[in-house]
Amino acid sequence: xxxxxxxxxxxxxxxxxxxxxxxxxxxxxxxxxxxxxxxxxxxxxxxxxxxxxxxxxxxxxxxxxxxxxxxxxxxxxxxxxxxxxxxxxxxxxxxxxxxxxxxxxxxxxxxxxxxxxxxxxxxxxxxxxxxxxxxxxxxxxxxxxxxxxxxxxxxxxxxxxxxxxxxxxxxxxxxxxxxxxxxxxxxxxxxxxxxxxxxxxxxxxxxxxxxxxxxxxxxxxxxxxxxxxxxxxxxxxxxxxxxxxxxxxxxxxxxxxxxxxxxxxxxxxxxxxxxxxxxxxxxxxxxxxxxxxxxxxxxxxxxxxxxxxxxxxxxxxxxxxxxxxxxxxxxxxxxxxxxxxxxxxxxxxxxxxxxxxxxxxxxxxxxxxxxxxxxxxxxxxxxxxxxxxxxxxxxxxxxxxxxxxxxxxxxxxxxxxxxxxxxxxxxxxxxxxxxxxxxxxxxxxxxxxxxxxxxxxxxxxxxxxxxxxxxxxxxxxxxxxxxxxxxxxxxxxxxxxxxxxxxxxxxxxxxxxxxxxxxxxxxxxxxxxxxxxxxxxxxxxxxxxxxxxxxxxxxxxxxxxxxxxxxxxxxxxxxxxxxxxxxxxxxxxxxxxxxxxxxxxxxxxxxxxxxxxxxxxxxxxxxxxxxxxxxxxxxxxxxxxxxxxxxxxxxxxxxxxxxxxxxxxxxxxxxxxxxxxxxxxxxxxxxxxxxxxxxxxxxxxxxxxxxxxxxxxxxxxxxxxxxxxxxxxxxxxxxxxxxxxxxxxxxxxxxxxxxxxxxxxxxxxxxxxxxxxxxxxxxxxxxxxxxxxxxxxxx
Amino acid sequence: xxxxxxxxxxxxxxxxxxxxxxxxxxxxxxxxxxxxxxxxxxxxxxxxxxxxxxxxxxxxxxxxxxxxxxxxxxxxxxxxxxxxxxxxxxxxxxxxxxx
Numbered sequence: 001x002x003x004x005x006x007x008x009x010x011x012x013x014x015x016x017x018x019x020x021x022x023x024x025x026x027x028x029x030x031x032x033x034x035x036x037x038x039x040x041x042x043x044x045x046x047x048x049x050x051x052x053x054x055x056x057x058x059x060x061x062x063x064x065x066x067x068x069x070x071x072x073x074x075x076x077x078x079x080x081x082x083x084x085x086x087x088x089x090x091x092x093x094x095x096x097x098x099x100x101x102x103x104x105x106x107x108x109x110x111x112x113x114x115x116x117x118x119x120x121x122x123x124x125x126x127x128x129x130x131x132x133x134x135x136x137x138x139x140x141x142x143x144x145x146x147x148x149x150x151x152x153x154x155x156x157x158x159x160x161x162x163x164x165x166x167x168x169x170x171x172x173x174x175x176x177x178x179x180x181x182x183x184x185x186x187x188x189x190x191x192x193x194x195x196x197x198x199x200x201x202x203x204x205x206x207x208x209x210x211x212x213x214x215x216x217x218x219x220x221x222x223x224x225x226x227x228x229x230x231x232x233x234x235x236x237x238x239x240x241x242x243x244x245x246x247x248x249x250x251x252x253x254x255x256x257x258x259x260x261x262x263x264x265x266x267x268x269x270x271x272x273x274x275x276x277x278x279x280x281x282x283x284x285x286x287x288x289x290x291x292x293x294x295x296x297x298x299x300x301x302x303x304x305x306x307x308x309x310x311x312x313x314x315x316x317x318x319x320x321x322x323x324x325x326x327x328x329x330x331x332x333x334x335x336x337x338x339x340x341x342x343x344x345x346x347x348x349x350x351x352x353x354x355x356x357x358x359x360x361x362x363x364x365x366x367x368x369x370x371x372x373x374x375x376x377x378x379x380x381x382x383x384x385x386x387x388x389x390x391x392x393x394x395x396x397x398x399x400x401x402x403x404x405x406x407x408x409x410x411x412x413x414x415x416x417x418x419x420x421x422x423x424x425x426x427x428x429x430x431x432x433x434x435x436x437x438x439x440x441x442x443x444x445x446x447x448x449x450x451x452x453x454x455x456x457x458x459x460x461x462x463x464x465x466x467x468x469x470x471x472x473x474x475x476x477x478x479x480x481x482x483x484x485x486x487x488x489x490x491x492x493x494x495x496x497x498x499x500x501x502x503x504x505x506x507x508x509x510x511x512x513x514x515x516x517x518x519x520x521x522x523x524x525x526x527x528x529x530x531x532x533x534x535x536x537x538x539x540x541x542x543x544x545x546x547x548x549x550x551x552x553x554x555x556x557x558x559x560x561x562x563x564x565x566x567x568x569x570x571x572x573x574x575x576x577x578x579x580x581x582x583x584x585x586x587x588x589x590x591x592x593x594x595x596x597x598x599x600x601x602x603x604x605x606x607x608x609x610x611x612x613x614x615x616x617x618x619x620x621x622x623x624x625x626x627x628x629x630x631x632x633x634x635x636x637x638x639x640x641x642x643x644x645x646x647x648x649x650x651x652x653x654x655x656x657x658x659x660x661x662x663x664x665x666x667x668x669x670x671x672x673x674x675x676x677x678x679x680x681x682x683x684x685x686x687x688x689x690x691x692x693x694x695x696x697x698x699x700x701x702x703x704x705x706x707x708x709x710x711x712x713x714x715x716x717x718x719x720x721x722x723x724x725x726x727x728x729x730x731x732x733x734x735x736x737x738x739x740x741x742x743x744x745x746x747x748x749x750x751x752x753x754x755x756x757x758x759x760x761x762x763x764x765x766x767x768x769x770x771x772x773x774x775x776x777x778x779x780x781x782x783x784x785x786x787x788x789x790x791x792x793x794x795x
Numbered sequence: 796x797x798x799x800x801x802x803x804x805x806x807x808x809x810x811x812x813x814x815x816x817x818x819x820x821x822x823x824x825x826x827x828x829x830x831x832x833x834x835x836x837x838x839x840x841x842x843x844x845x846x847x848x849x850x851x852x853x854x855x856x857x858x859x860x861x862x863x864x865x866x867x868x869x870x871x872x873x874x875x876x877x878x879x880x881x882x883x884x885x886x887x888x889x890x891x892x893x894x
Contacts, residue, residue, distance in 0.1 A: 199844060204814050204844065204845050205814070207814060209813070209814075209843050209844060210844035210880075211841075211843055211879060214880065225879065225880065225881035225882075227881035227882075227883045229848075229883055232848055232851045232852050232855060233855070234855045234856040235821060235824060235825055235828070235849075235852045235855070235856040236825065236828075238848065240817035240820070240849060241814070241817060241845065243845075244848050244852075245847070245851075247880075247881060
């Protein structure tokens with residue numbers, strides 16, 4: 001990959017994390033957390049996104065982030081107070097910011113209308129308090145705010161010294177001069193710039209890097225970089241996060257000052273920066289040697305450009321903090337230079353040298369203040385981070401960022417290793433070696449080790465479902481707004497871990513289930529109040545581990561499933577026979593049938609031609625299952641359970657019709673040899689088996705999968721009792737059970753196509769392909785074939 | 796091999812020397828004080844300002860001790876970034892000494 005592209009890719013990865021942090025903080029703020037650390041964390045996230053975007057010239061993103069950041073800055077400084085309304089606007093702004101990041105990443109575009117509207121909303125917040133001071137104008141020019149932050153009035157007061165002059169606020173003057181030294185005295189491009197750049201600790205703490213700034217600068221033209229490391233203390237006195245270095249860069253080329261300053265746009269608050277034109281510097285340099293001629297030329301220079309006084313002061317400000325020798329001579333040179341500017345009005349006692357000395361002291365004080373400030377910030381930061389990662393362990397463990405591709409390759413390789421190990425075991429077994437032989441024992445150890453490696457490798461790819469859950473509050477907000485309902489989303493178990501490949505595919509089903517819960521499940525606020533419920537509905541999204549699988553639940557406290565209506569629709573659409581007798585549970589699960597939609601009016605939200613059957617299919621494609629439980633008037637709960645990984649599975653190896661098949665162990669309840677008297681045929685065709693006084697369908701796997709037409713004779717083979725996710729039981733009739741082993745899953749969909757009743761395939765120890773049974777599909781099919789429900793229900 | 800050779804401390808820099816790497820690097824180098832130091836920079840892909848400070852600070856400390864400190868097998872990335880920083884001197888050779 002092109003190095004620039006790879007840096008950009010890293011930026012977007014970081015953006016994801018930053019956006020996540022931002023949203024966590026905003027959600028905390030929505031709950032009333034107006035702690036300055038929380039606000040700071042959000043501000044930092046937005047600021048970092050903006051900073052990174054600046055490096056890649058993502059104008060739209062910068063523009064929006066800037067306005068957003070301005071509002072947060074207002075909050076940080078206590079000018080804007082947190083209210084419900086403010087929190088909501090900020091949350092919506094975070095959504096728009098995420099859109100901008102996504103658009104920048106994919107090269108797409110964002111909804112301009114929405115952005116403009118959002119900017120207007122953000123500005124309205126600012127306007128509440130300090131529109132005038134901020135100067136954010138209506139066209140949303142992001143620079144408008146910044147330009148007005150200067151301390152210009154103070155500088156002006158020095159140009160017209162009056163009796164008040166000695167009382168000038170020197171510290172403010174120094175700050176102004178340092179922030180905007182020699183503001184474009186000559187806008188015409190000149191041969192080069194001399195830039196003094198001294199990062200502060202905050203700059204590094206905000207993950208900005210001097211190296212990047214220098215590199216950006218080098219892109220503008222030829223640079224000569226000189227490093228002043230005199231302030232670096234010996235190792236035992238060094239604080240690793242403090243900043244000690246100063247760079248002086250000579251940049252040649254015809255860039256404007258604005259272009260040079262743009263490089264520092266995102267670090268300017270966190271560094272000391274001085275940009276002077278080479279020519280000007282030269283003039284000042286002429287004045288530096290304190291000989292007779294120099295005084296004269298300095299006077300001339302000052303007379304020619306009286307406004308340069310503040311530039312000079314700015315230089316003093318810069319050099320006063322510099323440990324380098326030029327600090328001393330300069331004020332001497334500046335002293336004779338100053339008086340010519342206001343020769344007439346200057347009161348006799350205006351002691352410029354004294355003023356400069358004062359300025360020096362002030363700037364030193366300023367430097368000391370700054371030396372203290374970073375420490376405070378550094379202390380505050382880890383706490384803020386801990387808050388942002390809500391509930392995560394406080395001691396951060398070191399992590400590395402690895403390409404997913406590399407991990408996938410590793411997992412594939414381990415998968416092959418497992419297969420090879422199984423093949424080797426089989427060969428050894430076939431060769432007739434005793435189980436107690438050294439080779440066989442060694443193989444057992446190898447098997448354990450392989451398993452351990454596999455578990456560890458899978459753990460690398462395991463991630464908390466948080467990354468998916470975190471997108472949901474936004475979805476809920478948007479859907480709730482669209483349908484005019486009040487919804488509170490409660491999330492549980494965000495730290496439940498599951499394989500990355502599963503995570504990626506969780507998003508769609510969860511999105512759909514949430515939409516469905518809000519659109520169909522919850523009542524309108526009026527209906528809820530009429531029914532004695534709180535106007536605000538609650539939707540709970542939870543993740544948990546259960547039985548080696550991950551279970552995702554979406555529960556609402558709405559009206560529940562209207563069973564008579566569901567049944568009526570199913571009948572009218574010909575999905576079930578009119579006289580079918582169904583349990584409540586079966587009626588509820590009718591909504592997963594293809595072609596079923598309960599919404600009378602197809603809405604934009606959940607009825608966009610994608611029914612719950614699609615959700616079900618997509619979950620099944622992941623080896624998962626979905627079910628629903630509902631209580632009229634109290635709400636519904638969707639549960640989907642998915643394997644923790646799509647890479648391996650513990651299975652029972654069975655044979656049917658000369659084929660080797662694998663039944664997932666998680667489905668198997670028990671196995672038994674059927675007795676002839678326990679097997680009964682219903683309607684002369686569908687077999688059931690009596691197991692401990694319960695009849696369950698007996699499915700001949702060889703027939704169900706089409707390997708043969710005639711069923712096994714009763715009382716032969718082995719019946720494996722399995723249970724589907726919905727709780728339905730069935731007995732799978734196979735010819736023999738070969739054993740239990742861990743198999744590596746190879747997707748059939750990816751390599752061939754979906755086959756009903758088959759979940760995936762695997763490669764066995766002898767090198768043959770074995771199909772992995774989709775127990776849920778087999779059981780469901782048998783249930784649908786049950787006599788009272790018409791056969792056309794079968795998929 | 797001389798006694799001095801046997802006493803040489805070696806440290807290998809990690810690939811990304813950013814904000815997070817600075818304090819660990821400082822601690823690692825502190826632990827090696829009092830011995831000639833050889834720093835392997837062959838893995839470095841990114842050198843940030845804070846870690847540069849640590850290296851420069853180490854140079855000062857090693858110079859105070861009069862012990863040599865030398866960067867070995869610097870990667871191209873390391874050299875390029877060092878150059879971008881204004882090519883500060885990190886190696887330290889006390890007179891008459893050699894690693």
